Amino acid sequence: MLDEDVDSNFRGDCRHCFALCCVMTTFAVSTDFAQSKPLGQPCPNLDPHFRCSIHASLRERGYRGCTTYDCFGAGQHVSQITFDGIDWRDAPDVATSMVRVFPVVRALHEQMVLLREALGHPLDLRLRRELRDAFQRCADRTHLPARDLELLDVEPERRLVGNLLRRASLAVRTSAGHxxxxxxxxxxxxxxxxxxxxxxxxxxxxxxxxxxxxxxxxxxxxxxxxxxxxxxxxxxxxxxxxxxxxxxxxxxxxxxxxxxxxxxxxxxxxxxxxxxxx
Missing domain, CATH: 2.160.20.80 (E3 ubiquitin-protein ligase SopA)
Structure with missing residues (x-):
């Protein structure tokens, strides 16, 4: 997976997603959102075709937060791979599981994006190996069954990845002579x-x-x-x-x-x- 096109894996593809960011997230009235929405409830602006009915004017209508959100490709992965293309509107039990799985996969995808960036820099072989191993662990976990993803604690891996990125950052900045x-x-x-x-x-x-x-x-x-x-x-x-x-x-x-x-x-x-x- 590490050698595949980053755009196809880690960029949101709404065409192959069941609008998970519009359903499986929560937001409250603020400068970023014109109204509140509880977790698991579809946004009132979501149309029957899983598209945003006000997408062209989100910021003007008070939904600035929507324009700054990125699922890092987790939406289409959860929709098409984890749940094999099952529409949450046709399967309430699936919707309940998706609420738990989506943020887990998003967190894993975000870590993979950062690890991939780190691997694009000249680093010593030991650190590169550790970065690649961490990337592969995250990738393997995104393919776990939904029931396992629901129970997965991503924090230990997030801390491990954070430490690896810190080491990579120090090495890159040191080599640049700044x-x-x-x-x-x-x-x-x-x-x-x-x-x-x-x-x-x-x-x-x-x-x-x-x-x-x-x-x-x-x-x-x-x-x-x-x-x-x-x-x-x-x-x-x-x-x-x-x-x-x-x-x-x-x-x-x-x-x-x-x-x-x-x-x-x-x-x-x-x-x-x-x-x-x-």
Whole structure:
């Protein structure tokens, strides 16, 4: 599985999913959601064909959270592989199981996405082997029967993967020769970081809520779990950032000058401006 196309395995494919993100998740009234929805209940905007009836205007209608969500391909996997294409609307008992299985598979897929990224960097053979073994364990678990997935505790594997990614991050940033500044879990909410040289910095789980990172250089910056909600990324360079995901980027504000890693799609709601010479 490691050598297959990442787009087909780890990107949501709504055509082959029974709208699990619209049913098997919960949300409450907030700046991200116009109304509340309990776990297991279909979103009122879901049409009979498993499509969102307001998809083109989600943000305008108060459903910003939907535009920043990513199942990492878990939706189609659970729909077509775990439950062999059985529609939850036709089988209530399946729906109950899907509620428990979907977040487990999503967590495993997210770990696989991060592990795959780590394996794309030059690392020593021992660490590469450990990363590959972790990837394969996650992949094997996604193919467990539904009853086993319901009982699976993903936290031990998440911690193990987190430690492997930490080692990979340190190795990559060290080899790049950057100063290894460590701001893990620091609070930079609203900070003015315009034009900052953040190359090689550890910003794991850092709060960057509303921070201004315009024109900042985030090359080899570890952004695993960083809170980028409302962060200004106008003209920022994230092409070589480590462990940043599409859901993180989608919560931030950027434009046509924001430089992203090849695997990250530019959010549709970002302003598109002509790229200026750098």
């Amino acid at each position: 100063e290894l500044r460590d701001y893990e879990r620091k609070d930079f909410a609203g900070a003015d970081l315009r034009g900052a040289d953040l190359r090689g910095v550890n910003l794991r789980a850092t709060t960057l809520l509303g921070a201004d990172l315009s024109r900042a250089d985030l090359g080899m910056t570890d952004l695993l779990g960083a809170d980028l909600r409302g962060a200004r990324l106008f003209g920022a360079d994230l092409r070589r950032s480590l462990f940043v995901t599409e859901p993180q980027i989608a919560t931030a504000d950027g434009d046509g000058d924001t430089l992203l890693p090849d695997q990250i799609r530019r959010p549709a709601h970002w302003l598109v401006r002509l790229r200026r010479p750098r």
